[in-house]
Amino acid sequence: MKNRENIIAPIFGLVVGILVSSLLLIMWGSSPLKAFEGLYIGSFGTLGAISNTLIKAIPLIIGGLAVIISYKSGIFNVGVEGQLFFGAMGGAVIATLPMFQDLPPFISIPLSIVVAMMFGAILGFIPGYLKAYRGINEVVVTMLLNYIIIFFLSQQVQPGGFLHEPGVTANQSAYIHEGMKLPLLFSGVLTKVHIGLIIAIVLVVIVWFVMSRSSIGFKMKAIGLNPKAAQYAGMNMNFIQTNVMIVSGAMAGLAGAIELLGYHYRLVENFSLGIGYNAIAVALLANLSPIGVVLSAIFFGALQAGSITMQIVADVPESFTKLVQGIVVFFVIAGAVLPKIINKKLTMNRLAKEALEANQLEEGQEDA
Template structure:
């Protein structure tokens, strides 16, 4: 009886990975960049339509095309150079301080957007859609602003109390939504929208009371926040950049740790991915839902300290501006990650700061900046559209192609073996 010849062990097949270019083409980061580029293209068309010289030269385009294309190039160069001078660096300024002031304005404007965007990102990662950032910012402004002008405390303590008051106000307003969602199943979208209106009317009412505006005053503007409760400036001179920007960066680091390194953050993400599976795994989903909205509201309340304690130093009905709604765009563009939210907040801060200079220098309507922001949201919300425009592969398509090739190869091998048998 012959001995069986030992067979050499098969080398384990290593799982294939897509190439570097393929990974870049399928990445979410590229999608964000292309969404911004696509929005800039649309914005460029609107800038051209609004320019008188471009429209005039378009009337005799075929007679003298050089005039038209020269007007197009000049219009776009002036508009976007003005946007850069207003949001990054003004090389035409008369002094060094004025040259660097635009970047500090960008950081100042982006501070509340980053903080509120982080609040939205936490909710999005947990599967909740917080549309109540506006109301949570207003409640944070009410509580933090009141602590700032009504109480007389030492410097550092006064600022800390005012900041904690703003966090508490936002957390309370977000917590109402979370508890309703957890206990009754009420849609957080509906409840947050309604609480936005409640907060706006509450602010309007409080600014008619003597407690907030002072006795004998009819102007709907609160008493000024005490100097001891204001954020100190980071740079002396004609700059508005304050400590709130450092607070925003610290908040981003905290949110990263919360979502990526803490047990409660894991429960947030698990609930957002599959609430039923999270419940089966022993996670208290109603408790997590309420806690998510409390954290989200707290961050939005913290965002109110940027205007109230940092730049404006008093309360008005428009103290929140459109920060609560812009923050949703920031979180979406940042893919609900802390790093992405910070970068998206800086981008929107630059657009806002530079839009004013663009309007003053070229006469371009500042509303075009709002259109740019809206178009970014549109392209971010429609990844298949962006992938179709730029002919990009869908995420994971290389895996499906690999499976198809292996299945076809197996079928051919099986057919050959059957013929040999």
């Protein structure tokens, strides 16, 4: 029953979101039918479209998982964005700097990914340590680190930066070395779906297993739900939270490497802006379920992939497609969260009523 609610609520939100954006589209003078038809064609209409949707979904799945493990452990990693960027920079050290160009791909690809994960882990460790041992709010720290890292990357791909492509005026890194593109899954039409999808799915299974089957996952959940009781029960909260942030950052770094090696092939300023923040929405929409993240990441991926076709078909500006995206996401998430709030309220009311009845009963006994 609970599961049914988890699925019905987002669908309800989706419908409301579509209705509200339809209203806006009508006011704009466009046909909502055409717009959403364009969105559909661009995201699921052809094999190529599906490929686009999946490619957009891959980093969102991994980023969403990074958010989930932190959120569940009572430490909210808003820094997936920065960790992803930093990870991509780490990956680019191996993938774009000339000194590593002679490494065979079967070494350089894993090495690049591992370095990316280490970079992400370092960036996750900082807020994790500060929160657990110094009591500094992790949301503020991760948020501010995001800005620092995004600008740091911008600076390093400009002329003079250590990742800048020599002899070029554009702000970009070199193209990744020969043979370092992530292997593709299919030949033919779905040309662009790479092995990152498999990595993401494997990660989903691992996170699901850890969260629901291992004692570590149990402790993470207990700490997230009631830190005081968890400490009282002997759980080493500070240590666990710090490590969760390290792992979360490493995951974000992995997503950065996959973006670099599987999709962009070089770093540019703001090369994958917004994935880290969208990952938060993906995780919340999935109700923090590792399995649900796959669906919600595909939903987000589809909105992005379909937006260009929507622009062309419905003749709306790009900002409008972003607006529609925002509205749909807003209502879907509101739809996912609202029933929980209502449920909680109902439970509270019921408990209060029971308490009152029990009290009256007791009084009655005393009188008797």
